[in-house]
Amino acid sequence: MEPSQVAVIGSGLIGRSWAIVFAAGGFKVKLYDIAQQQLMSALENIRQQMKEMEKLGVLKGALSAEQQLALISVCTDLKAAVEGATFIQECTPENLELKKKIFSQLDLIVDDNVILSSSTSCLLPSKLFTGLKHVKQCIVSHPVNPPYFVPLVEIVPHPETDPSTTERTYALMKRIGQSPVKLNREVEGFVLNRLQYAVISEAWRLVGEGVISPTDLDLVMSDGLGMRYAFIGPLETMHLNAEGVSNYCERYAEGMRLVLNTFGPVPEFSGETAQKVSQALSEKIPVVPKVLEARRKWRDECLIGLAKLKTQMKSD
Ligand code: NAI
Incomplete structure (x- = not known):
């Protein structure tokens, strides 16, 4: 059965995005971080993003921004964060030792059904997951920024990942409106x-x-x-x-x-x-925070327009 509750580990740029994508799909999301302050600003940022998308008419899913927001809760206790979740998406900084530490902590507290998934951009599953008791349940789900409007997710298994983990992850990504692709084996840089x-x-x-x-x-x-x-x-x-x-x-x-x-x-x-x-x-584009920010905002607006066009072209 597909999960109705997921945990997102790390509430930075990508963790926030996953929380929004899962909430749009109707999932309850527990967002975990080491710093309470980081979680508070993540929640505020998620609220702003959802409201803005609702205003622009591009909010996904059947629920309003308020309803989606109500599905997201935050937590600084790892065990409590993953309690009841059947899918865990890790989004901590791109640092092998840090990620290995988090996965070994998760390895000790999860059951045999939960999927342990990493957002890593370039760390190979064999580097991240080898030696874990639950390696069969481990996988990389690499998103593209911003995931809400660029739906691709690269699904990359560890050599010991169970095929059912890959299939469940693929089905879940489809269900929340992303566009998953499966790599049959890991390769540097993914595809x-x-x-x-x-x-x-x-x-x-x-x-x-x-x-x-x-x-x-x-x-x-x-x-x-x-x-x-x-x-x-x-x-x-x-x-x-x-x-x-x-x-x-x-x-x-x-x-x-x-x-x-x-x-x-x-x-x-x-x-x-x-x-x-x-x-x-x-x-x-002068390398000045304000100018870069404005240009990124414009890029994201272009992507929103393109995402709309792609939906339109598909349904026509
Ligand atoms: P970020 O630096 O914005 O966020 C990292 C978050 O992890 C912060 O909220 C930080 O407080 C938290 N954190 C640090 N140590 C932690 C710990 N021990 N436990 C829990 N949380 C902890 O990083 P960003 O950009 O969100 O990247 C996260 C992952 O997503 C990386 O692996 C990155 O390679 C991958 N990714 C990033 C993309 C991007 O465009 N930024 C695109 C695709 C994947």
């Missing part, structure tokens, strides 16, 4: 960051070699490739850009290999190119 780093790496080389300016490089993505990638992936792009994938390979494999063979080594991400990119971006 999203591997793709992202491949793009960053080539972007860096092109700017470094003086082929294009940093701002034009970004436009290639935002006004070019990115337009279609919000709707279809690179493989479907191949399929549609010819008469199917096989035909695409017949037509373009040689050309792709020719280009790919000119790609350079992994960049250092330092020195002259770093200066050039940093200068261009700082001119466009």
Whole structure:
């Protein structure tokens, strides 16, 4: 049976987001942190976010913001936080030793049914969970920021994770409106960051070699490739850009290999190119908290609009 109560461990940026996503799905959420003050500001921030989304008409789920808020409670006692929860989402800072400590604490207090899930962006399940008594119930569920409007969740098992843990996590993510994908085995960077780093790496080389300016490089993505990638992936792009994938390979494999063979080594991400990119971006968006915050707010508004459009395109 799917859980009706979940625990979220860590109430920072991602912990808050998970609490909002689970509450929208109708789940009771116990939000745990080591600092009471942190929990208080998390609750206030969650309230503001929910109210704002309700005002904009983008609040998900069948409940009002007040009703969703009432599903979230906070707690500084780990045992009490996980009591009654059948799914635990860990969202503490990206620090292997800290996360291992938390999972070993959880390992001592949970039963054999609860799922222990980590939000980690890049720590491998084999590093996080090996040796735990409940390793079969452990998994990584890696969200993308902001999870409420970018629904992807990468589900990454430990080699000893029970397939039922993966299936239950997948079903739960679907149920709360996220878009889960399953990795069959762990790999450094998972999939999203591997793709992202491949793009960053080539972007860096092109700017470094003086082929294009940093701002034009970004436009290639935002006004070019990115337009279609919000709707279809690179493989479907191949399929549609010819008469199917096989035909695409017949037509373009040689050309792709020719280009790919000119790609350079992994960049250092330092020195002259770093200066050039940093200068261009700082001119466009000065590194001042207020300016960065405003730009992030604008980005999130764009994502909200895109999320709306995607829903509309699906239902049409
Ligand atoms: P954050 O620094 O905003 O929040 C961390 C929270 O953990 C804080 O509230 C802190 O008080 C709490 N904390 C620290 N020690 C703790 C402990 N022993 N027990 C319980 N809580 C404790 O970090 P953020 O950005 O929310 O990241 C959390 C996790 O999510 C990381 O593993 C990160 O890699 C992952 N993630 C982050 C994304 C992002 O865009 N920020 C995207 C996807 C995943």
